[in-house]
Amino acid sequence: MIAPENSQTPKILIIGGGASGLNLATRLGKTFGKKKSAEITLVDENLSHMWKPSLHEFAAGTKGGDEEISFLEHSNRNHYSFRLGRFSGVDVANKEVILDPVNDRNEIPLAPMRRLPFDYLVIAIGSRSNDFGCNGVADHCLFLDTPKQAKILQTEILNLCLRLQTGALGTDTSQVKICIIGGGATGVELAAELKEATEQLARHGLHKLLDPESVHISLIEASPKLVGHLSEEISQKVAARLQDLNIDLRLSSRVCEVTDSAVFFEDGIDIDAHLVIWAAGIKAPPLLAQLSVLETGSLGRLKLKPTLQTTAHDMIFVMGDCAEYIDPSTGSPLPPRAQVAAQQAVFLERQFRRLFARKSLLQFTYIDRGSLVALSNSSAVGALMGKAFGTFTIEGWLARRAYRYLHFAHEASVQGISRATLRSLMGHAMKRIRPRLKLH
Numbered sequence: 001m002i003a004p005e006n007s008q009t010p011k012i013l014i015i016g017g018g019a020s021g022l023n024l025a026t027r028l029g030k031t032f033g034k035k036k037s038a039e040i041t042l043v044d045e046n047l048s049h050m051w052k053p054s055l056h057e058f059a060a061g062t063k064g065g066d067e068e069i070s071f072l073e074h075s076n077r078n079h080y081s082f083r084l085g086r087f088s089g090v091d092v093a094n095k096e097v098i099l100d101p102v103n104d105r106n107e108i109p110l111a112p113m114r115r116l117p118f119d120y121l122v123i124a125i126g127s128r129s130n131d132f133g134c135n136g137v138a139d140h141c142l143f144l145d146t147p148k149q150a151k152i153l154q155t156e157i158l159n160l161c162l163r164l165q166t167g168a169l170g171t172d173t174s175q176v177k178i179c180i181i182g183g184g185a186t187g188v189e190l191a192a193e194l195k196e197a198t199e200q201l202a203r204h205g206l207h208k209l210l211d212p213e214s215v216h217i218s219l220i221e222a223s224p225k226l227v228g229h230l231s232e233e234i235s236q237k238v239a240a241r242l243q244d245l246n247i248d249l250r251l252s253s254r255v256c257e258v259t260d261s262a263v264f265f266e267d268g269i270d271i272d273a274h275l276v277i278w279a280a281g282i283k284a285p286p287l288l289a290q291l292s293v294l295e296t297g298s299l300g301r302l303k304l305k306p307t308l309q310t311t312a313h314d315m316i317f318v319m320g321d322c323a324e325y326i327d328p329s330t331g332s333p334l335p336p337r338a339q340v341a342a343q344q345a346v347f348l349e350r351q352f353r354r355l356f357a358r359k360s361l362l363q364f365t366y367i368d369r370g371s372l373v374a375l376s377n378s379s380a381v382g383a384l385m386g387k388a389f390g391t392f393t394i395e396g397w398l399a400r401r402a403y404r405y406l407h408f409a410h411e412a413s414v415q416g417i418s419r420a421t422l423r424s425l426m427g428h429a430m431k432r433i434r435p436r437l438k439l440h
């Protein structure tokens, strides 16, 4: 039995303040932290939270950084504690996590190496890009896993366009060539957003000096189909929209090597590229495979029971992208999606309520409500699912509204409905007074 001893205030430690971790910390703070019936602590290696599904918009410069949520401020309002630190291990015998130091950009420590105690641990550290061992990817590609990487990407793209405009890219070069490898939702969303952003850049940012067609974007996918998890009909609609945007689609094209100036394919073809972005799949953070005390499965994700407890230790729970939850209805692991992360956070709050009430734990059931892919600022396409209306395809402006609602629902769960509504209204107002694109 893992219920807490009566005499002590149980300590719940959540590692990772992303889509699932921040949601759970907020809920547990309100449920237990406020009454002081449990101590809730959130650890993250960053000081702020950013909604990961918006990273492609930050990378394209169509969104600014004002949507970040400060953990220090948020924890004060929501009755939990925040600790800055990089999770690197678990000492199960002493019920402590080990945190590696976090330094500032001058390599001066902000938080030293230390240990934090727990009675219950929830691991929610998300995922990373998976290069599948492809030659040159680690050295020559940019990735879109973190806000820092999104910022680097935004700067690199702006710099390339400036170089083209000023002639610094070479007098014989008339186009900036960007390759995105991976035709899943991330690659598709990034390609569409970048295309729209670079056209805006040409028209408004680098006024009249850059032809809208001077940024050439290729989207490369190894399989014959884009957004493989969605239906053939939706995949074709996505492909048609990307072709309308003049994106060079290369399906059934398996990359075997990336260098500093080209992408090479298995069939012997190669294409030149000034910038290559790798978005071809994910894996769990490699440190999880090094934790000998926990069991890992495919893609290095932590194995768990239907209760979301790890297979190795009942007091350690896992959720989100780094969890390998095998869905009993399909026999396959759940996909790495914000929808799964949110449902698991809601479920774990209920689970802790039951645990502290000494009731038996429940089994998690995932409800797939469909999937939407954003195709630039004004459009999206996807399928929605519901008991009452079955599955139906949705596209265009309405789909884009539904896609935006996903972000709003996340904001509402971590900020409350009134704050989320205010932030959304302010976001609309700011769009009117700010440049359409971030140009620095």
Ligand SMILES: Cc1cc2nc3c(=O)[nH]c(=O)nc-3n(C[C@H](O)[C@H](O)[C@H](O)COP(=O)(O)OP(=O)(O)OC[C@H]3O[C@@H](n4cnc5c(N)ncnc54)[C@H](O)[C@@H]3O)c2cc1C
Pocket: 015, 016, 017, 018, 019, 020, 021, 043, 044, 045, 046, 049, 051, 052, 053, 054, 055, 056, 085, 086, 087, 088, 124, 125, 126, 127, 144, 145, 185, 186, 189, 285, 319, 320, 321, 322, 336, 337, 338, 339, 340, 341, 372, 373
């Ligand atoms: C560009 C892009 C677009 C996407 N679009 C969609 C979409 O449209 N719909 C959808 O459902 N999903 C989408 N996703 C996937 C979705 O973002 C993830 O499934 C979701 O964020 C997973 O939530 P999580 O809590 O597991 O991890 P994350 O949200 O990634 O959070 C992980 C947290 O852990 C912290 N962390 C990591 N390592 C450590 C460590 N060692 N120590 C301390 N802290 C650590 C990080 O700083 C971060 O705060 C998209 C992803 C990307 C990259």
